[in-house]
Amino acid sequence: MDGALRSLAWCLAAATGWVAPLAWADETGVSQLMQEGRSALRDDDRYLALKKFALAHAREPANREASNALADVLMQLGAPQAAANVLETPGFPVRGGQAAERVRWGAQVEEPDPTQPFAQTDAAIALLQRLATEARSATPPDREAERRSLCDLVVALRNRERWSEALALAEDLQRAAPLPAYVRLAQADAQLALERPEQALASYLAVLEADPANRQARVGLVYAQVETEDFAAAFATADALAAEGAPRKRVGASTATQPDADWLDAQLLAAQVRRYADMPLEAWQRVRPLLDAAPASPSLRWEMSAIAAARGWPRQAHHEALVAWSLAPADPTAQFELANAEWRRGYWASAAARIERMALARPTHSQVRRLQDEVSAHNDAQVLLSFAPRRAEGGGSTAPGSGMTGALRLYSPPLRENWRLLAAAEREVDKPDHETLTRNRYGAGIEGRWSDLSFELIGWSNQGLLEHGGADASVQWQPDDHWTLAADLQRFSADTPLRAIQAGVRADAYGVRIAHAWDDQHVASFSTALLDFSDGNRRWQATADYLGRIVNQPGLDVLLHPTLYASRNSLRDTAYFNPERDASFSLGVDVRHLIWRRYQRSLRQRVLANYGRYWQSGFGSGDVGGVEYSQTYSHDPRTAWEYGFAWARHIYDGDAERSLTAFIRFEQRF
Incomplete structure (x- = not known):
């Protein structure tokens, strides 16, 4: 933890120029600082190396050796933006790292405009496409940089819910060479979204073979098992996740504990699998105690809404969905569950309007498309026909x-x-x-x-x-x-x-x-x-x-x-x-x-x-x-x-x- 804090502090210092006063306070020469930095790298002490290279760069900003060394260690520490700031002309690795970091930001940071939930991801996609084109057009072509950019592009397209494009690109890359685990995971998610659960199942298993602890792949595997109707396997996988960890965990050296979001997500997943298996009573029995302990949890509320609907209680489902939405109005799942609950409740116009707003922001989302199909069918004419011949004696x-x-x-x-x-x-x-x-x-x-x-x-x-x-x-x-x-x-x-x-x-x-x-x-x-x-x-x-x-x-x-x-x-x-x-x-x-x-x-x-x-x-x-x-x-x-x-x-x-x-x-x- 202390090392991470030191790393963060020196990254910020290197990126903002605050190393300069420290450099002039330290009378060590640039050559000596560079030698000490390289020695620290040989000893695998990247934090000390970061300090030495940052001091050398601050003393001589035009020294390319110091700039490159500082950028290299910043890249090793996962700080491509800081690395780009110390280089006059960042190369493919640094710019690729910036693009990959932007992909992660797009997935993890909520956009301020709910109507543009993919703004950061769209920017990352455009940047990765430019990088891949530049690498391909270089003399000689930089195939390694091109493939790295395209691999990150698969992840970005997955995050953007452009499933067909993500899968097509992943398959092209796979024909040339085996995919890294993180790209195979994005491929599996796209296969599942495109209703190819058998292919997704194989891809998730391949990821877990390379990385058995990959939590995202384990969760994806549960959904693939559900979609292939293998509920025995889905129960086993979800229950194994639910058995790990505890409701609260310690973070760092502190003795204080905080709620473990991964543990709660695993409990919800185990309940969801029961609901998908048309076993709403067992799902209810799993979620009800959790909701009693954490009544302000949006995820527990929207799962209770779905379970209540499965148990034939549309009014309670609507109530739970409204509470979940009030707790997290910008969350896509809360919006989806509220639209679903309004539809079941018979508030068709309100639900249809909400669904259309969701579709503008997430037109390829599978659940949104399903609700759109229901709205379209509801608005159609209907014919019912029956015929029953009878023979009696x-x-x-x-x-x-x-x-x-x-x-x-x-x-x-x-x-x-x-x-x-x-x-x-x-x-x-x-x-x-x-x-x-x-x-x-x-x-x-x-x-x-x-x-x-x-x-x-x-x-x-x-x-x-x-x-x-x-x-x-x-x-x-x-x-x-x-x-x-x-x-x-x-x-x-x-x-x-x-x-x-x-x-x-x-x-x-x-x-x-x-x-x-x-x-x-x-x-x-x-x-x-x-x-x-x-x-x-x-x-x-x-x-x-x-x-x-x-x-x-x-x-x-x-x-x-x-x-x-x-x-x-x-x-x-x-x-x-x-x-x-x-x-x-x-x-x-x-x-x-x-x-x-x-x-x-x-x-x-x-x-x-x-x-x-x-x-x-x-x-x-x-x-x-x-x-x-x-x-x-x-x-x-x-x-x-x-x-x-x-x-x-x-x-x-x-x-x-x-x-x-x-x-x-x-x-x-x-």
């Missing part, structure tokens, strides 16, 4: 039998942020007892969406068995992150059985639902509905269910879903299935598995299995249940496909119906 005359359902819904782009127009078409076909019953519905309406409230209003024209108008109105309110209240009103409800419509009977429906989500893993709900049939029958029905996750591993979730249902009808002997009273209890298992993921693209599969008992007054009880298998492919924020099949067993008036349904659902924004 058994069930008696009141069962729906074979048939199909199909639906098409088209939404306009958002109008004045909160509104969308919609058009819809639906077709339902049942084939009981070799009859064909058909209903077609065509509708148009409007949707409104705000941060806590949404509603939809549709007018319908029903065609087929019974031509009659209808309407649906639904509203949903979320007063906080846990409660959801919903209600709906349907004139000529879609739940009216086709057997009833065949008999000229319509049903209006009135329903309410309340749900409580403790977190993303535990949700309970209760709903009740009344169907008011035009033949005088009234059907009251109620459903209570719970969804709880019992397995949460990277790429795999298993949830239990118990459900209790009961209904009662006021009228007997109708043309449609109409039990006086009935009830059922079932237990479902919901297995969700990630087959493959590559950034925004993913393929998931899901198995739903349930078994229960159904009871109907006058007919006793029997087994009911089913199995459903589906796959979902998401291509980007605009396109998603879901397809699969379902087998089910239901009971109608004591007769069991078994059905097999295939289905496909498609979503596209355009």
Whole structure:
């Protein structure tokens, strides 16, 4: 520490001319000073050599030998700016050192103008390009100086987030000779940013083979392991980093301690990996104690925001993001998390404006580009299409039998942020007892969406068995992150059985639902509905269910879903299935598995299995249940496909119906 302070003092003295008074106070001749300086260098005492050469240079500023010797030792001590000040014409090594130092400044020193975060780096890039050109054009060409400038240029381009240029230059240099570790690290960062995680993984490992303690390479390796979906390796690498060090450390000879930023970053990294693995509860448990101990830490706040969002708490996520931003308003991560939180919260205009401001300063940043894609997709029109043919046997005359359902819904782009127009078409076909019953519905309406409230209003024209108008109105309110209240009103409800419509009977429906989500893993709900049939029958029905996750591993979730249902009808002997009273209890298992993921693209599969008992007054009880298998492919924020099949067993008036349904659902924004 004392040596470093001496070095800094003499560097400043040499650079500013304050050595002169010391030189005249020292009567030693220049030759003797130079000899003592060279002797100090042979003894590897660069601080003493710096002192002697600085005194010699101060006594005879025109002495080139003294100037060159002083510049050389200043370069060895990492002070290229001071070295340039003592030379009349700095050469390639000194100017290259100045450029490399400017690259480091650009990465470490915050620019005063937040709209120009790369001003220092841009200047370094221009200087390095000039140096490389000069070295190439020299007579003879200075290939060593050219390569050194180009290696530093790779790092500068990486810092500037000009990923493609950085990678192309690194690959050109690599073809000529192996890259130094610091350049290979920049190459790895560019490969990761350009979504080439396998290449980045190999590059990070190569850096660590040469420099096992390189912290930046170890952190980069974690992200490459995450992007290649190797979470076991990512956990191991991140946890090894988190196990090192302590919350506080001593600096220099002082007995006082100060917070260790590297230790905190490692704890955050270990939590982030759990969040990336869709394990937000474990991530929360890691970060919550840290935040309790350091509530004014911006990095802890913005990570808590991301975790809260993953747990299904958008309001808390927004609160944490606002606090983080207030603590570090110029930090790019704080701005990104706030934009993300505003978007999830439904403050679309505010979030979009913030994202555009970020894009002006960081147009190639991967997270900014992803948010821009989400904004663009949100502002598009949307089409939803579903089709499900069904084959059934058994069930008696009141069962729906074979048939199909199909639906098409088209939404306009958002109008004045909160509104969308919609058009819809639906077709339902049942084939009981070799009859064909058909209903077609065509509708148009409007949707409104705000941060806590949404509603939809549709007018319908029903065609087929019974031509009659209808309407649906639904509203949903979320007063906080846990409660959801919903209600709906349907004139000529879609739940009216086709057997009833065949008999000229319509049903209006009135329903309410309340749900409580403790977190993303535990949700309970209760709903009740009344169907008011035009033949005088009234059907009251109620459903209570719970969804709880019992397995949460990277790429795999298993949830239990118990459900209790009961209904009662006021009228007997109708043309449609109409039990006086009935009830059922079932237990479902919901297995969700990630087959493959590559950034925004993913393929998931899901198995739903349930078994229960159904009871109907006058007919006793029997087994009911089913199995459903589906796959979902998401291509980007605009396109998603879901397809699969379902087998089910239901009971109608004591007769069991078994059905097999295939289905496909498609979503596209355009």
